[in-house]
Amino acid sequence: MPINKNLWSVPFVFISGGFALWVLAFCVVVADVFRWSPLVYPLKVYGSNSLFIYCLSWLLATLPYAITIDSAGGKSLVQLIWLGLQPALSPRQASLSFALFHVVVFWVVSWALYKKKTFIKI
CATH class of the missing domain: 1.20.5 (Single alpha-helices involved in coiled-coils or other helix-helix interfaces)
Structure with a gap:
């Protein structure tokens, strides 16, 4: 097979x-x-600066791997976060919480831009 x-x-x-x-x-x-605007509002906020959020997600996905902390044995920031989540959560739960954290962070950034009526066009 x-x-x-x-x-x-x-x-x-x-x-x-x-x-x-x-x-x-x-x-x-x-x-x-x-x-039904309450159901559509989060998607409207997320879609208002979607290209900017996409570019920001690439930056936030790659930058923590590049940041190493010497006092922790040269481990990257992502490895330290993962090791911190490991005792409390299973690997699947830790991965899900890490992904949901990213979604929430990007939604909050998009919401802050939406509240200020700032629409970044790339």
């Missing part, structure tokens, strides 16, 4: 494409038909 199984089979493409269309239809109904 090969390690790299062909994932893009015809049924997979149709099922995932159909699921994506259902999600899109749900979002259109929520945002445009019923105008």
Whole structure:
């Protein structure tokens, strides 16, 4: 059995494409038909500076790996955070919390820019 199984089979493409269309239809109904603004507001904030947040996410994803702390044996900042989360959480939970932390940080940055009506165009 090969390690790299062909994932893009015809049924997979149709099922995932159909699921994506259902999600899109749900979002259109929520945002445009019923105008439920509390559900749409976080996405509106996140999408207002989406390219800037994307560039910032690359910076925040690479910069902590470059920062090493000599007093901790030359470990990177990410390794220290990971070692700090390891006793309290399983590896899957630590990875999830690390990812959710990044999403929340980027949303807060985007929200601060949205509140100031600052829209960065790249």
